[in-house]
Amino acid sequence: MGVAVEPLLPLTEPAVSLAHHRDNGGGAGLAEARRIGPADVIAEVRAAGLRGRGGAGVPTATKWAGVHGTEPVYLVCNAAEGELGTFKDRFILRRNAYQMLEGLAIAAYALGATRAFICVKRTFHTEIAALCMALNDLRDANLLGPVPIQLVLGPDEYLFGEEKAMAGVIERGKPQPAVPAPRSAPNRVVVNNVETLAHVPGIIRLGANSFRAAGTDGSPGTTVFTLSGDVRRPGLYELPLGVPLRMLIELVGAGVPGDRRVKAVFSGAFAAPLTGALLDVPLDYDSVRAAGSALGSAGLVVYDESTCMVAAALAFCRFLAVESGCKSEIQEITDRLDRIERGDGTETDLDTLRAKCGTGTARLVRGVLDSFGHEFTAHLGRPCPLPRDLPVPKLTDFDELTNTFTYDKRYQPDWSYLA
Numbered sequence: 001m002g003v004a005v006e007p008l009l010p011l012t013e014p015a016v017s018l019a020h021h022r023d024n025g026g027g028a029g030l031a032e033a034r035r036i037g038p039a040d041v042i043a044e045v046r047a048a049g050l051r052g053r054g055g056a057g058v059p060t061a062t063k064w065a066g067v068h069g070t071e072p073v074y075l076v077c078n079a080a081e082g083e084l085g086t087f088k089d090r091f092i093l094r095r096n097a098y099q100m101l102e103g104l105a106i107a108a109y110a111l112g113a114t115r116a117f118i119c120v121k122r123t124f125h126t127e128i129a130a131l132c133m134a135l136n137d138l139r140d141a142n143l144l145g146p147v148p149i150q151l152v153l154g155p156d157e158y159l160f161g162e163e164k165a166m167a168g169v170i171e172r173g174k175p176q177p178a179v180p181a182p183r184s185a186p187n188r189v190v191v192n193n194v195e196t197l198a199h200v201p202g203i204i205r206l207g208a209n210s211f212r213a214a215g216t217d218g219s220p221g222t223t224v225f226t227l228s229g230d231v232r233r234p235g236l237y238e239l240p241l242g243v244p245l246r247m248l249i250e251l252v253g254a255g256v257p258g259d260r261r262v263k264a265v266f267s268g269a270f271a272a273p274l275t276g277a278l279l280d281v282p283l284d285y286d287s288v289r290a291a292g293s294a295l296g297s298a299g300l301v302v303y304d305e306s307t308c309m310v311a312a313a314l315a316f317c318r319f320l321a322v323e324s325g326c327k328s329e330i331q332e333i334t335d336r337l338d339r340i341e342r343g344d345g346t347e348t349d350l351d352t353l354r355a356k357c358g359t360g361t362a363r364l365v366r367g368v369l370d371s372f373g374h375e376f377t378a379h380l381g382r383p384c385p386l387p388r389d390l391p392v393p394k395l396t397d398f399d400e401l402t403n404t405f406t407y408d409k410r411y412q413p414d415w416s417y418l419a
Helices: 018-023 026-037 038-048 061-066 088-111 125-141 163-172 194-206 208-211 245-250 287-292 309-323 327-341 347-356 360-379
Strands: 073-079 116-119 151-155 189-193 224-229 233-239 262-266 300-304 393-399 404-406
Touching: 018 088, 018 116, 018 125, 026 038, 026 088, 026 194, 026 245, 038 061, 038 088, 038 194, 038 208, 038 327, 061 088, 061 189, 073 088, 073 163, 073 194, 088 116, 088 151, 088 189, 088 194, 088 224, 116 125, 116 163, 125 151, 151 360, 189 194, 194 208, 224 245, 233 245, 245 300, 262 309, 262 360, 309 360, 327 347, 327 360
Parallel strands: 073 116, 073 189, 116 151, 224 300
Antiparallel strands: 224 233, 262 300, 393 404
């Protein structure tokens, strides 16, 4: 006989006020955490198997246990979401900033943190307003625990979301590494993103078994998928980890318009894309990694067969060349992709791409080359054979009423050279 569990409140369940949050169990997680003590909080998070919802899926309890009992400890909530194809942290803050803040307070208590920070881009006006309202409400109700929490506004650069750069903004107001790397002495910095922290109150209030009722053994719980690109119904969907990619695209996203087939699915700017032959891959950390890609922030960008993969790779690289901390590394790759895209590329450009695209920011290009190398070869000496309006998903807004994203137009392909 299985263990009976109470389902967790969805991360995306709206909480329009503190009263609404408390009616749904808000505050009970922090109260329980303070009753059982820091060590048992970390043990419960470990038993739940919560993995970070922002990158490599590192177990959250492993991060926390690495600094527990040391001092000083600084806890940072990364709310500076900027990964291509991702909007879920902003969506959670818009719908229920109270839940994330309660998770932050629990984590700060468990870590014995000296201070906690919430780092958010100053252009995120809606999210900042939601955070300020929730912070004021929770402080007035004495529901934030004993650790001071500070809101830090930073620049709109993608680099701001990198852990060391974020520490630089906290210290000096600039996204430059200014303190030792996270988890290194003497300063101890733990960074969790919005979604990771928003899971914590339910885990502590309802127990690890409730969290494990969804997802897989290795990737328990739910996550909020951002689905964009060539799908009929783009949007943000909270689903158990381990659902097949095909289900997300065809059932939840209503499939690709025009009865075209999926050509590639990108999961951010640093991983090889999944091809249309891999639609049955379960969307959990380990299965996606085994398929040669990465789940990352669960932001999935779908491109159908009308897409030129050289143009897609170039668009992602242009974004990184402008906004990442690896400009010098990515600029030559971007320049050579641009030459190939315009029809001026040579075999030497392809050889250079293959030589340079092995690690780091170039993994995406390496993956596109491996899966769609014939398109690069066919591109040599001729301009793009498949020019189209390509949604390059630096997502700047989401309209819940129409289920549509707004894209940053700076990174759309420029086809003027074809005129």
